[in-house]
Each structure stands twice: as structure tokens, then as C-alpha cells.
Amino acid sequence: MKRLIPATLLLLAPALTGFGAAAAQDVMPEPPRRPAELSPAPPTDTPGTPPAAAAPAIAAPPPVDAACAALDADEGIDAAAAAAVPGENGCGMAAPVSLRRVKVGDGRWVTFDAPPVVNCAMAGALAGWVRDLAAHATTKGVAAIAMGSGYECRGRNRIVGAKLSEHATGNAADVRGLRMADAAGLPGGDPVVPEDEGYRALTCARFTTVLGHGADRYHGDHTHLDLAARRSGYRLCQFAPAAVPQRNVNDKATP
Numbered sequence: 001m002k003r004l005i006p007a008t009l010l011l012l013a014p015a016l017t018g019f020g021a022a023a024a025q026d027v028m029p030e031p032p033r034r035p036a037e038l039s040p041a042p043p044t045d046t047p048g049t050p051p052a053a054a055a056p057a058i059a060a061p062p063p064v065d066a067a068c069a070a071l072d073a074d075e076g077i078d079a080a081a082a083a084a085v086p087g088e089n090g091c092g093m094a095a096p097v098s099l100r101r102v103k104v105g106d107g108r109w110v111t112f113d114a115p116p117v118v119n120c121a122m123a124g125a126l127a128g129w130v131r132d133l134a135a136h137a138t139t140k141g142v143a144a145i146a147m148g149s150g151y152e153c154r155g156r157n158r159i160v161g162a163k164l165s166e167h168a169t170g171n172a173a174d175v176r177g178l179r180m181a182d183a184a185g186l187p188g189g190d191p192v193v194p195e196d197e198g199y200r201a202l203t204c205a206r207f208t209t210v211l212g213h214g215a216d217r218y219h220g221d222h223t224h225l226d227l228a229a230r231r232s233g234y235r236l237c238q239f240a241p242a243a244v245p246q247r248n249v250n251d252k253a254t255p
Helices: 007-026 066-073 120-135 197-206
Strands: 077-081 097-103 109-112 142-147 172-181 187-192 209-211 223-226 236-238
Touching (some): 109 120, 120 197, 120 223, 142 187, 197 223, 197 236
Parallel strands (some): 109 142, 209 236
Antiparallel strands (some): 142 172, 209 223
């Protein structure tokens, strides 16, 4: 038996069908989804958590002093590193060494009877000077160097208020003389002071300042050696007896 449909429903059916079609036409299509690989990465920090601190930068190692590196590489120089010397008003040394002995050309060791504490550049210059002495005719028998002062925080010539001495930075050393080898090859006798021109020339070739024994009233009993840097590469080489010594007019006091 057929089911009877009320007439009212039959009348409403076309309207309902048209409404559904119109509604379907009003729905906007969804845009295409963004691929996963193009999507922004989610934040790594959770809300309320401070960002992670950046790793501290690694400080570069301090540069190696070339003069100190040269000393370390020379097996014929016996020098011991000393503690840094703090100082005021320009005095002091960051990397002092105590120079004890130097091997010369014939294989002997020439010693320093009082090892000077100086900077690396001065230690290297002293070592080269000792080797020059051992190869020179009048000083080839040198067995030891009789030393005076090395580092000393003071003004030139120990005058209060004078310009700072090269001793104050370990850039100078005083030599009382040379001890020559005895029959046994050991240092013997009193220190001697060579006076030949060859000795003076090789000494002045190694140092920028040489004030020999008797060069002035401040250097009656020792020779002053240093590596002072001056304008235009000026060098001061003075021995006694000297004629008219060359001087830098800007240097009012001797070291």
C-alpha cells in the first residue's frame, strides 16, 4: 500500500531543494594547505622561559714575544724564566729571564758570575755578544762575564727625577769585565777590560748604547750596555779615552 504524502509537504519540496542549492553555492572553497616544509618552525622556547645564553667567546692566546721565542729555540743559551716584575712609573718587566751561561763556537760554556735579570731581547743580545767575544782574537779565552746590575727601577745614573733608565725595563746590563780562562780552562784572576778597537767595534755592533769604563764620571768601574730605541736609529758608542764622543742632543743624561 502506498504511503500518502501530505500536499503541504509536496508544495514545500521544490522550495527546500532550491534553498539547499543556493546554500551550497554560498560556501567558499578552502584554500590549498601550505606544505609542511614551508611552514614556519614552532618557537623552541616555551612562554615565560628566558632565551638560552650565548656561549662565551674564547679569548685568543696572547702573542708570543719573538725575542723570548728565539731564546727558547736556542739550545746554546741557558736562561731561566723569572716571575713578572711589577713596577710603577714605567718600571717593570712582563717576561724577565735570568741569563746564566752561553755556549760558544768551540763548544765551551761561558758563564755569568752574577746572572743578570733582563728582558728577552737584552738576553739575546748579551748571548750574541759573548759568542762574538769568543771568536775575537783578544777575547777568545773568555770564560766568564763579571756582571753588574741588570733590572733596576731607577732614573739614569741614579739621579732623582732623571729620565727613566733602560735598567728600569730590563733593557740594559752593566759589565764589570771579562774573566779569562786559566790553564784548566776555568775563569781565573781579576776581570779584565779589553781596550782594542776590535773589541769596541763588536760591542757597539750588538748594542745601541755602549758607555765603556771611564766614558764619564758615572761609568768609572763598569761598561753600560743597552738596547735603547732612538729616533733615526741613532747609536751611542763611547769609550775612554775618547776624543769628542758622538751624542744625541736630546739625551741630556747618560743611561
